[in-house]
Structures are given as structure tokens and as C-alpha cells.
Amino acid sequence: MFESAELGHRIDREQYRQREPALRAALLQAQFDLGAQKRFPVLIVIGGVDGAGKGETVNLLNEWMDPRHIDTHAFGAPSDEERERPRMWRFWRVLPPKGRIGILFGAWHTQPVLDRAYRRIDGDRFEQQLQEIERFEQMLSDEGVLLLKFWFHLSKKDQKARLKSLEKDPLTRWRVTQEDWHRFEKYDRFRKVSELLVRRTSTATAPWLVVEGLDECYRSLTVGETLLAAMRSRLDAQGRTAPAGGKAEAAMGDAASGKAALGAAAGMMPVLPPIDRRDLLSMLKLDQPMTREVYEPALELLQGRLNRLSRDTKFRQHSAVVVFEGSDAAGKGGAIRRLTAALDARQYHGIPVAAPDEAERAQPYLWRFWRHLPRRGHFAIFDRSWYGRVLVERVEGYCSEGDWQRAYGEINEFEAELDAHGTIVVKFWLQVSKEEQLRRFREREQVAFKNFKITADDWRNRKRWNAYQQAVCDMVDRTSTSVAPWTLVEANNKLYARIKVLATLVERIEQAL
Amino acid sequence: MFESAELGHRIDREQYRQREPALRAALLQAQFDLGAQKRFPVLIVIGGVDGAGKGETVNLLNEWMDPRHIDTHAFGAPSDEERERPRMWRFWRVLPPKGRIGILFGAWHTQPVLDRAYRRIDGDRFEQQLQEIERFEQMLSDEGVLLLKFWFHLSKKDQKARLKSLEKDPLTRWRVTQEDWHRFEKYDRFRKVSELLVRRTSTATAPWLVVEGLDECYRSLTVGETLLAAMRSRLDAQGRTAPAGGKAEAAMGDAASGKAALGAAAGMMPVLPPIDRRDLLSMLKLDQPMTREVYEPALELLQGRLNRLSRDTKFRQHSAVVVFEGSDAAGKGGAIRRLTAALDARQYHGIPVAAPDEAERAQPYLWRFWRHLPRRGHFAIFDRSWYGRVLVERVEGYCSEGDWQRAYGEINEFEAELDAHGTIVVKFWLQVSKEEQLRRFREREQVAFKNFKITADDWRNRKRWNAYQQAVCDMVDRTSTSVAPWTLVEANNKLYARIKVLATLVERIEQAL
Secondary structure (H helix, E strand, O other): OOHHHHOOOOOOHHHHHHHHHHHHHHHHHHHHHHHHHOOOOEEEEEEEOOOOOHHHHHHHHHHHOOHHHEEEEEOOOOOHHHHOOOOOHHHHOOOOOOOOEEEEEOOOOHHHHHHHHOOOOOHHHHHHHHHHHHHHHHHHHHOOOEEEEEEEEOOHHHHHHHHHHHHHOOOOHHHOOHHHHHHHHOHHHHHHHHHHHHHHOOOOOOOEEEEEOOOHHHHHHHHHHHHHHHHHHHHHOOOOOOOOOHHHHHHHHHHHHOOOOOOOOOOOOOOOOOOOOOOOOOOOOOOOOOOHHHHHHHHHHHHHHHHHHHHOHHHHHOEEEEEEEEOOOOOHHHHHHHHHOOOOHHHEEEEEOOOOOHHHHOOOOOHHHHOOOOOOOOEEEEEOOHHHHHOHHHHHOOOOHHHHHHHHHHHHHHHHHHHHHOEEEEEEEEEOOHHHHHHHHHHHHHOHHHHHHOOHHHHHHHHOHHHHHHHHHHHHHHHOOOOOOEEEEEOOOHHHHHHHHHHHHHHHHHHHO | OOHHHHOOOOOOHHHHHHHHHHHHHHHHHHHHHHHHHOOOOEEEEEEEOOOOOHHHHHHHHHHHOOHHHEEEEEOOOOOHHHHOOOOOHHHHOOOOOOOOEEEEEOOOOHHHHHHHHOOOOOHHHHHHHHHHHHHHHHHHHHOOOEEEEEEEEOOHHHHHHHHHHHHHOOOOHHHOOHHHHHHHHOHHHHHHHHHHHHHHOOOOOOOEEEEEOOOHHHHHHHHHHHHHHHHHHHHHOOOOOOOOOHHHHHHHHHHHHOOOOOOOOOOOOOOOOOOOOOOOOOOOOOOOOOOHHHHHHHHHHHHHHHHHHHHOHHHHHOEEEEEEEEOOOOOHHHHHHHHHOOOOHHHEEEEEOOOOOHHHHOOOOOHHHHOOOOOOOOEEEEEOOHHHHHOHHHHOOOOOHHHHHHHHHHHHHHHHHHHHOOEEEEEEEEEOOHHHHHHHHHHHHHOHHHHHHOOHHHHHHHHOHHHHHHHHHHHHHHHOOOOOOEEEEEOOOHHHHHHHHHHHHHHHHHHHO
């Protein structure tokens, strides 16, 4: 894997001097076009061995281009706010928006490689993390991020020489730490682990480019020209069908302004309703009995249990993400209020999910949900959620079929990360019958202080009842996992629905503690 | 001060039951209107003694209204990310955007009161903090925030009884901590300090409402009806001239879409140019000599010094905010690049300031700068800054005269907070002559890879040259303080300007360490 990067690649300084000015001007132009188009972000990931010129190259990129439009991030020990969220949160929060360049100095691969080289994790766990990385990078790529990964390599001999020479110079001595030498002692192990990483996470959409770090002129030109070619190719593809990522990006652009093409992408498994018309929702018995006499004491009991759980010292090591989805007028708001009434207001945040704002539109789809993940000991209550992509966006054609089809996998991955961190994920689908919905719509139109709850959108959605039902069934089939199962709530009787929601939530938290 | 809140205020339960449903419906309606208008945010600050029903009242507000559109925040020990920024950062980051309600459970007053009651600070320091609070709240109010402050009070006897009764009940025992009793022992001292706080920070725009906390029905109705009246009054003032805050708000609304009225507000001190036409800028000798032979070694020397300073262990206890303002084509970008070239890319962030985005428009003016404040050991380099308000927004009439007039004071306050935290604030105004600017515009139009730097805005601004110069002189006069002085840079010679910028920065950092 690294053999080609131990050939002693060199460019003589004269040649470098000749090529550098044009490269620099072209990079600056590409950066300007990127900012003007605002169609996609550029994310540069830097990995590799110590002393191979990573820092110098990043500084050089900032010198060649306009540093005001580049964000460079390094990752030391996570802050306490980062430790309280899933591992990937610290990377999500620094993703560059469309039009900007982000440089990550070390990234999601760094910790797994260290852990594996120091044998803190076994091969299986490492393999699992490689798969997570692969899926994450695939998602970035599908979302239109131009992801460029550079791996800086030095042979064992060269690394030793380099560290020594840095140490000798009083101006660079500070850069060589004990840690560097410590890692150098484990060179062979690091090499083996890194090779596995580079091999396994070099996919068609986001390959690693291994760069020999020995010669400054060579590595600088290699990185600069690769970056330029990649940016130019994506920038100039405007209007034409772009390769990987291009479709998603075009669709996102359209989604912001209206509709995307609905036509099934070629080669994609078509989604059909069950031939016998039996599906999860049609099997539900929506009218469930529950009288106020049963409801009142049951509610009080469950709220008491939930309140005690929320104050349990064990819950301080967890957090909860509660998702409410459902037909319009299914009673989500009422169910949420019975839940929050049991909690201290300082302990939860409600997140009503509507159209994404400007900053959110400039990021991958899931970004706007990552930013609301709760700290330990807290609840985040989502009124509608990331499932919008496979519900309203699918049905109304706000995203392409490719986008919502891949969303199932991305969502499962997201929820698995939450679960791995100790976040309890509880998801409710509240279902009412078509008749009950109509009754509630009419009622809302008549009662004065309820009538702001009924909008033109509600009537429009109702017309597509069957399409929505189909989307819900697919969603449940594909995203009800052992770590984050869906609970379908028969909601024609509001009292019954609220009790089922609370009972389920209490049960899930009790299991988790 | 607290006498009226020790009268044993009561409302009987029957009366409460009668009034509560209408209040609740009206609050819900007001909350809906707030979200629909999106003209201003509501910020509710809760203070007062332990056991006086603060938590219960906040939970009740969440129950009465829609908890999905209320954000409640409590403030424990600051996180490490918070500790690395000025004291007020943690409050700025949770300010509700227009259209939402934020509830702060304890706020900027909490720490000063504790510190003073426990005699960790003296009376002078406390007084100074009260003044800071007053100015901060005045700013919120001027920015259109509907700020409501409730102080929950109990007499010494009542507090003791209340804490005991909470302790007796197994369901509420957890709520009484050692800390509560510890504070109770100091009741008299807390009372005295609180009284001073409440008196000194009860201004016309943001008075404290002292609420007797003994009777649940009384305190709930008092808070609920006050909140309702305040919201309704602002909501219904739409279109009409609103009282305090209303003008600012209207101006902000206009600023987003275009222009605000420029007419001088009645009673405001008019801003006139000096009668003898002598001003700071006209006294500058813009053509300063500097040859490349002098420049090259000087640049290298200064970059070396800056680099060493940036790695000084003492700098890790500080951070730096560097502000670049200047005429168009004055060479800000070039100066910034000579600066960043001396730093490691991981240590700085460039923040190009353009039009505010959607989230930023929904917040007080300074919010979008607070969010970019650097962590310890880091540089934030602003290419244009908060001074936009007193430059382009003033000259082009994007905000009202009242807004830019008060901005001087708000900016000084902001920079003083940065300084108090150990952040080094360095501000540059780069000035070129009108002739030199024209030469550079023409040059930029001709050179291919520079021509993206010249826009219609640049030509437009040039037409208002004199108005801009006047605005700059006023800005320097009013915001050049001992903690954050302006450095005027004669920039007709780019080499000279870059050296002056670097030398000044190096000197300021050396002084601070």
C-alpha cells in the first residue's frame, strides 16, 4: 500500500518555482468560484505519520488560497460538551457549509488507528469502526461534499531522520514531542494498522491519496494539484450531470426551491406496496378503549414513574431522544405535553422540525438534527424529525428517490451511534383513521383557539393519504431496529395514545438503566 | 423593596380555577402570534430565593403554553468551552431567536449575587457588575427583546418553613440540598445583596417584578398574567409606534429588507463634522516610504516574533481578536495573509463578515460576533466586523440613527468584556487616498485573477467617500479605548501597511503576556 510512497519522490526546486505561481492563481480562482457557486463544500482530511509535512502542507494551502475562507480544525482531547455527545458530534459541528473549505487535521480515523495500534481495541472492533467510517464518508459524498483525503507517509528510516532533524533545529524543536517518539517506536504496528485503514476506507467516492512526505516540493505540488483538479472538475460540472454526489447535490438544490424529479433512478429497487394490501398500518386496531376514569390515575402513575427515572442518578450517564411522528392531527402535541409535564423544564428541549434554515440548507441532511443532540441527563423531544426525508420529502418529491432510498441506511447508522453512546432512542408513530382525522380537522376549524392548528398543508397532505401510508410502512420496515424500535400508537382515542406513549417511554428507560 | 412581597398574598383555589382556563388559552394564543409574527423574542429571567416556587412556575408556564416553542436553560458550573470565553458567552449562546420564548433559570445576575453575599467580591466590584448588567439588559431591550424578570421572594420565616416542608415529603425531599440550607443561614446577607440588585437593575425597560412565592395560586396567576399582558401589548403594537425597543425592532426588520428611515431621532445629539475640517484621517500621511529591501527582512523578523508569541505558554491563557476594517481595496486581505502566514493554521480562524444569515437576523446585532469568539490560545481574525453598524449601516441607512448611535457604547462594552477575560483586542483601520483607491480599482479590473475583487458595491461606496470618512473619524473617536485602541494604518504603500500591522500586533501581544 505504501510502497509507491517510499520511492523517494522528488521535484527539484527550480521546477517547483516554475509551477507554483500558476497553481496558486488557479487555486485562488477555484476557491473564489466555490464561494460564488455555493453548491458544495470542500472537506480536506489530513492523516499520516508525524513529521511527514502535514502541518507545513496545511499552512501552505492557507497561504496559497484565501485563509479567510478556509477553516482548519485539529482535534485534541474532546471538550466536556463533546464527551457528552456521540463520538462523531465533534466532527459534525465543524463541517464546512457549501462554498467553504474545511481542513481536518486528523479526523474520525485518528482515534480508531491509535486505539488499534496500542491494542486498546481488537481487530473486530477496529473492523466495525472502519465500516462506520466508510458509511459516514459515503454519506458525505452522497450529500455532495467534495471529500479529499491525503495520507502523508514516510518510511521508518525517513521518519526517524526527519524527527531528529526537527529536534536539532532550535526553531522546530518544539514540534517534536515525547508522544511522537513513543509512536515512532511502534512504527511497524502503526504502519500495519494504517495500511488496513487506508485500504478499507479508500472507496470510489473517497479514496485516500498517499503522499510521500519526504520532499517538500513534491508533496506540496502533489496536494495542490490534486486539490485543484478535484475542485475544478466539480466546479465545471455545473449544469451537466455530475458524477458521484452530483445527483444528490442537484436534488438538494431543487429541494430548497421546490421539487426534484421523482422518476425512479435507473437500477434502483422499486418500492411497491404489498400485493395483498396487508400492511402494518392497516392491521392496527385504531379504536382502543380508554375511559377518563382509567386514564387519570394511569397518567398520574406513569408521570410519577417518568419523573423518578429522570432524576435517577443512573440517567445522568444517559440521555434520551424521543421522536414523534404521526398523521396530521394525530395528537402529537398533546402526547408531548403529557410527557413534558412529568419532567423538569430544565431537563428537556423541544425541537419542532420545520423547513431547514439557511445554515442548515448548506449542510448534509442530518446536520440539523446532530446540532440538537442532548447533553447527558437531558431529553431532546423531536416533534417531527429526520424521518421527514422518507415521509414528506419522499411523498411530495422534495428530494430525489436516490436521496430518500439511502436515507434509511443513514438514519439507522445515526441512531446506532446514538445508542452506542448511551442515548436512549424512542420513536413513536401516531396513527389515526382517515375518518377520525377529518373529524378533528373540522373540529379544529370550529374551535377558536385551536384553529391555528389547521393549515392548507394539512388538507394537501390528506389528499395523498395512501402515499403517506405506504411511506410510513416502508419507514417502519426499514428503520425499526433493536436499538431504536418504532412504536406504532393507535391514536383514534387520544387518552389511550397518551398512555401508550408514556408507558412505552417509561419501559424503555427502565430497561436502559 | 421586598416588603410588598411579604404581605401574605393569596388567591383562593376557587378563584384560581375560574381564571386559569382563560389565561391559559390567551397565553397559548399569544405564543402562537409570537411565532407567526417572528418580530421579537421573549426572554424570561427567573431569580429569587430557594423554595419560592421558581421551578414549579417555570414548569407551569411550559404546561400552559406549547413546550415545543419554549427553551428553558439552567446554568450550573460552566463547561470548559464556556470557561474559555468571556463570562457572558454562555448567555449569548442561548438567547432565543425572534418568535420563540426563552426561560433562563438564574442568569447573569446569579454569580454576582452569590459572590457578593459570600464576600468573594467587594462592594465596588459588585457595583461595577450591576452596571454591566444594566447596560446588557438595556442593549437587549434596545434590540427588541421582550425581557421579563421575575424575582421570587419569601420572608425568612416562610423560607425556613418551605424548605422544611419540602424535606418532609419523600417526593420532594431531593429538591432540598445542603447548599440550600447553607444559603438559608446567610438569609439576611442574601436579602441585602438581592435588594441592591433588584433596585439597581430595575430600569424602565426591564424592571424586576418581585413575586411573593408563598401561595402557589397567587404566584402562578401573577406571573402568567404579567407575561400575557406584556406579550399582548407588544404583539398588538404591530404597525404602530411601539414603546421601548419598538423602534429598534422596526429598524431591524427594515434593515433586513432594505433601508430604514435616516431622519435624526428627536432629542439626539447631532453628529457634525469638525468646523475646521481637520480630522484624524485627513491628518494622516498616507504615502509612507518602504522599499522591498527593507520590507523583506522586516517581514521575516516580525513573522518570526509573532510565531514565537503564538507558541508562548503564556499565550495559552489568552486569546486574540484581530479586527480589520478599511477603505475598499486598502489591502486588508494582503495584510491578513502576511499575518496568518506566521501562524499555524490550527490556531486561527478567519471570519469574513458579510450580510447576516437567517439565524443571525433573528438575534441581537452582536450575537453573530459572539458566536465566533476564539478559545484560549487561538486567534480570531475578523475581515470587517461589528463596526459595520457604525460604518456601512450608518452611511447606507441600513439601520436607524438610534441604532448606530447606541452601537458605540455597546461595542465598547463588548470589547471591555473581551479584555476582562484576557482576550487581546487589536483593531486596524487601513486607509488609502481616494486617488490610490481609484488606481487599485482600475488595476483590479485589468488583472484577470484579481478582477473578482471589484464589485458594484465598491464603486457605490466610493461615491460616498466623504460620508464614510466622517463615519470612520466618529468611530475612532468613540471606540478607541485604552483596552482596545484603534491603529490607523497609512496604506497607500502596501508594504508599509503590512509591516505596521504586524509590528502593532506583535507589540500588543508582547505587552499582554
